[in-house]
Amino acid sequence: MKIKPSTMTSRIALAGLALAVVGGSAAIGADDTMPPGRSIAYAANDIKLSVYQTKDAKDECPHGVNTLGPREQFKLLYPQDAGQKWKFVDTQMGREAEIWWPTLDKAEEFPFIEAEGKTAIGLDLDGKTKPSDFTSPEGKSGVDNQLYRVVGCIMNYRDGASIINSERAFLLGYHFNRLLIELTDVDSLVNDDDVTITTYRGLDALLRDAQGDFQAGGTERIDMRWGGKDFVHTGKGMIVNGVLKSEPMDILVPQQVAFSSAAASTLRGARFDLKLTPAKAEGLIGGYADIESFYRRFNRAWGTHFMSYGQQVPPMVYRALHHLADGYPDPETGDNTAISSSYSVKLVQVRILHAGKEVAETDSQRDARQLAESGTSSPSDAK
Amino acid sequence: MRLVGKHFGREGARVRKTFVTRALLFAAAVVLPAGVFLSGSSIVTASAKDVEAKEAGTVVGSPRRLRLLTTQQYINTVQYYFGPDIKIDVKFAPLERTDGLLIAGASVAGVSGAQIETYQKVASIVSAQVLSPDRRATLLPCKPKSDKAADDACAEKFLGEVSNYLYRAPLSKAHLAKFVAESNKAATQLNDFYAGLQLALEGVLLSPNVLFVAEREEPDPHHPGQMRLDAHSLASRLSLFLWNAAPDAVLRQAAARGQLDTEKGRAKIVDMMLASPRLETGVRSLFDDMFGFEDFVTLAKDGVIYPYYLGEASGDAREQTLRTVVDQLLTKDRDYRDLYTTRETFVSPALAIIYGVTTPPGWHAIEFPPEAHRAGILTQVSFLALHSHPTRSSATLRGKALRELILCQKVPPPPANVDFSAVNDPKSNFRTARDRLTAHRANPVCAGCHKITDPMGLALENFDGAGQYRTDEKGTAIDATGSLDGKDFSDVDGLSRAVHDNPALPGCLVRRAYSYATGGAVSLNAEPALVELNKNFAAQNYRLRGLLKAIALNDAFSTVSKPVPKPEPKKTASVPLLQVVAENPK
Known part of the structure; x- marks a missing residue:
């Protein structure tokens, strides 16, 4: 809160709400920076791994990008014109089994190219500047994004590639992948030193206008089906000059792609760095990707042929993830279980309809209802 | 058209062409006098008798109409009878907004050759769906002795019931016999009972008796010397007004029994109609x-x-x-x-x-x-x-x-x-x-x-x-x-x-509802009825059901009078633009 809430300030805020404009989909309250109901929510309409890219990948992939994907490797390993007869169990089935049960001690049969260079997109997750850290394109040092080294030279994660474009498309077509972020206790969308952040999985389609752009003001119900509570996480943050910066919090990132394949991966110690406006938010979500859930998320969601389009060989990725992991060491083995990472995200403002409140209401009606339900006389008391 | 052609083959197309051509010629023959009638009705001036009647305080009614079914009336009529799953994706030619209402434009509309082609296409699509193999058992009241031959009795039963409904009046035996004969002829030629029936139904749907609402009059025994709508015309006017569709079997039976001819009987029927879920359709329209x-x-x-x-x-x-x-x-x-x-x-x-x-x-x-x-x-x-x-x-x-x-x-x-x-x-x-x-x-x-x-x-x-x-x-x-x-x-x-x-607000609804109910522009001689309805509306604290009922039971709704046209505005050098012409200042 800009000013720590007292009953008096809350009443002033409530009075402002009563006078607030109801019509605008992205209406701001009486002081022009406080959102109606001291809360605002956003739904992700674009989310992708942050991959810094230069022209022709010369800086980050000086040795070129990975060109030997699952199909190319299969062809080299099991040539069909050599007169040798191959067994299904040794070839195709064997390769598929390796995707699901990868090993760390296997010597690579083909080279795996990691991203190099000093620049990467991401956040400083540990407050330190280490030799392995990057500098952001804007010049900020200490950027933690080792996942970028893993995926930076895999075509699937570069602009124009198969998986990135497909994930965006499925983000529009499916609902199970809707990441919602709700900010509450917001006294100002410009500067507020104490806001509460809650993530959910959303249920409803996003609205798009005639230009194809996402339209602010749509309603999103919270999806509590099928483990929906696992997507509910709460943390604290502040808004500085219109940018939300959060304290670390574990979150679960939903995913749903081809053929409705649903998955999720854990982002530990996640931090939000989002430029906020009443209509949208854009920026980064950094954190340590839990390797096992991150790896299985992609295997569950994408088939080998999708991996093949972008020359992504899952077992090699798995080994690289472990090789470059830099966070959350296993207390017993000491091995890191998570890897620093960053998502570049775009979000559009939505109105969250909380479970059990399947009614249409204006912001002021919502505030009045919430106050009545809490049995208190002001929003701050209701918290 | 494609549905039928595909289903019947080349022979079916030939049979159909012959039959439908006859139906089209029939339609054209009726449409032409309809246009003459409509043109005439719009220019006829009040007779001295009408004026005297008005001055004497006797009932001055509304004009007898000949009007086209609107797109939605056609769809409602078909779907209420054959079921809402009959798909009708059509928009008939747009009507001209007349005296504030599109539906009033239906009473001054003509029909072009292109429109008849549209009606024919829709009739073909509807009849193909009704007689489709998956609907026959439900929608036909009988089963033919053979699927591959004509069946006089079954065809007559189906076409009789359907035609009575779609014509909004009983069909004469001679008229029904023609449809049955055409159905049998086509069934024999195509070796398919249902194909024959399908062609006959297409012809019924294309009939001007279906597409046009032609109101008929009869002497009014309660007001000697005056004319009123006959019972089936009154039933149609009530149904199109309150339900935006053709009258159902109950309403047609009430008309046939003379129930609509008595004040009490008509009130009972109107109450039934106002209690029907179909009222929402009419009010929406x-x-x-x-x-x-x-x-x-x-x-x-x-x-x-x-x-x-x-x-x-x-x-x-x-x-x-x-x-x-x-x-x-x-x-x-x-x-x-x-x-x-x-x-x-x-x-x-x-x-x-x-x-x-x-x-x-x-x-x-x-x-x-x-x-x-x-x-x-x-x-x-x-x-x-x-x-x-x-x-x-x-x-x-x-x-x-x-x-x-x-x-x-x-x-x-x-x-x-x-x-x-x-x-x-x-x-x-x-x-x-x-x-x-x-x-x-x-x-x-x-x-x-x-x-x-x-x-x-x-x-x-x-x-x-x-x-x-x-x-x-x-x-x-x-x-x-x-x-x-x-x-x-x-x-x-x-x-x-x-x-x-604003005092003009309720009066405007009264005027529009009356015009909507009587199917055309409000004539000057409707003023006494409008005054009465306005008073009634106010007395009922402006409740819509009360207004609809008052209109439906008003003598002007069922009494036939020639319309009095609005006087031509006097041509002056400068028209005072500040003037708001209130059509119904009451």
């Missing part, structure tokens, strides 16, 4: 027509200026207002005037982003709080967006619509040489609509009309061209003060109250 909602079909909004006006918004806006009408006037039986002040309505997700509300998928009831300034249907997206330009709001269009659609007043059209530069220049220095219109009114040629429309239209300037609330235009605070017929107000809430209290 009345208000959809009265509010000019057919313009939603061509409504366009600039996606850059109004990105929140999504593709679904137009359809949802129309539906929102109709739901509000049904909820307020039928479900809750509220005062009609409250429709212009109520904050109760319904929202959909597409409208929710315009209104700034949270709502689950689907339609949900909401009552806007007072500070939302959404009181009455004038503040709904349907009115605000429909009467705006694609890129900006329009106080003038909104004021004109309020005058013409809601208060039944006429605003003179702009002169041909009007200078719109002050309002159309996007680079002008005028920051608000009030500024632009003030400049526009500096031209005395323009001032007259704009004084009629703008004072109340400007009160709606807190809503942009898509209907979203705003407090400023280009950074300048909006001044929403205005006046309506001598009542001043400071904002849109004041406008809503002024409309609610």
Whole structure:
């Protein structure tokens, strides 16, 4: 809160709400920076791994990008014109089994190219500047994004590639992948030193206008089906000059792609760095990707042929993830279980309809209802 | 047409062509005199007898009509009988809005060859669906002795029942025999009973007796010397008025038994019709027509200026207002005037982003709080967006619509040489609509009309061209003060109250409902009936059901009189543009 809430300030805020404009989909309250109901929510309409890219990948992939994907490797390993007869169990089935049960001690049969260079997109997750850290394109040092080294030279994660474009498309077509972020206790969308952040999985389609752009003001119900509570996480943050910066919090990132394949991966110690406006938010979500859930998320969601389009060989990725992991060491083995990472995200403002409140209401009606339900006389008391 | 051709093959197409050609010729033969009749009816002058009758206080009724079924009446009629799963994706030729209603235009409509082709295509599609293998067992009242041969009895049973319904009157035995003969002939040639029946049904659907509502008259025993609609014509008029569809079996039987000829019997039937779920269909149709909602079909909004006006918004806006009408006037039986002040309505997700509300998928009831300034249907997206330009709001269009659609007043059209530069220049220095219109009114040629429309239209300037609330235009605070017929107000809430209290408001609904009920423009000699209905409406605290019942039971509804045309306006050198021509000032 800009000013720590007292009953008096809350009443002033409530009075402002009563006078607030109801019509605008992205209406701001009486002081022009406080959102109606001291809360605002956003739904992700674009989310992708942050991959810094230069022209022709010369800086980050000086040795070129990975060109030997699952199909190319299969062809080299099991040539069909050599007169040798191959067994299904040794070839195709064997390769598929390796995707699901990868090993760390296997010597690579083909080279795996990691991203190099000093620049990467991401956040400083540990407050330190280490030799392995990057500098952001804007010049900020200490950027933690080792996942970028893993995926930076895999075509699937570069602009124009198969998986990135497909994930965006499925983000529009499916609902199970809707990441919602709700900010509450917001006294100002410009500067507020104490806001509460809650993530959910959303249920409803996003609205798009005639230009194809996402339209602010749509309603999103919270999806509590099928483990929906696992997507509910709460943390604290502040808004500085219109940018939300959060304290670390574990979150679960939903995913749903081809053929409705649903998955999720854990982002530990996640931090939000989002430029906020009443209509949208854009920026980064950094954190340590839990390797096992991150790896299985992609295997569950994408088939080998999708991996093949972008020359992504899952077992090699798995080994690289472990090789470059830099966070959350296993207390017993000491091995890191998570890897620093960053998502570049775009979000559009939505109105969250909380479970059990399947009614249409204006912001002021919502505030009045919430106050009545809490049995208190002001929003701050209701918290 | 494709369905039939594909199903019957080349021989079927030949048989069908012969039969349908005969039906078309029949239709054309009837249509031609219909046009003559209609033209004549619109120019006939009041006879001395009519005038004397009016002066003597005897019943002056409404003209006997010959009118086309509207698209929705046709669809409702077919689907009420054969089921809602019969798909009819058609729009018949548009009607000309006459005396404030599209449906009144159906009584002055002609039929072109292209329209007959459309009717034929729809008839073909409907009959193919009705006689399709998966529907036969349900929709046919009998089973033929053989699927591959003609069956006189079964064909006669099916065609008799269907024709009686679609003709809205009993079919003569000779007429039915012709249809049965054609059905049998085609069935024999095609070795398919159902194919023969399908062709016969197509012919029935194409009959002018189906497509046109031709009212018949008979001497009125209760008013010697006067004529009234015969029972089946009265049943059709009642059904099209209250249900927007052909009369069902109960209503036709009541007509056949003479129940509609007695005051008590007619009241019982009208009460039954008012209690039917089909009343909602009729009421929706009345208000959809009265509010000019057919313009939603061509409504366009600039996606850059109004990105929140999504593709679904137009359809949802129309539906929102109709739901509000049904909820307020039928479900809750509220005062009609409250429709212009109520904050109760319904929202959909597409409208929710315009209104700034949270709502689950689907339609949900909401009552806007007072500070939302959404009181009455004038503040709904349907009115605000429909009467705006694609890129900006329009106080003038909104004021004109309020005058013409809601208060039944006429605003003179702009002169041909009007200078719109002050309002159309996007680079002008005028920051608000009030500024632009003030400049526009500096031209005395323009001032007259704009004084009629703008004072109340400007009160709606807190809503942009898509209907979203705003407090400023280009950074300048909006001044929403205005006046309506001598009542001043400071904002849109004041406008809503002024409309609610305007004496022309209920009278306009009475006039439109009466015109809608009698199927044509209101004649001058309808004034006594309108006066009576207005008094009745007020006495019933402006309840819609009461008004509909009063109209349906009014002698003018069933008594036939020749219309009295409106006098031609006197041509003078200069027309006083300030004049608002109130059609029904009472």
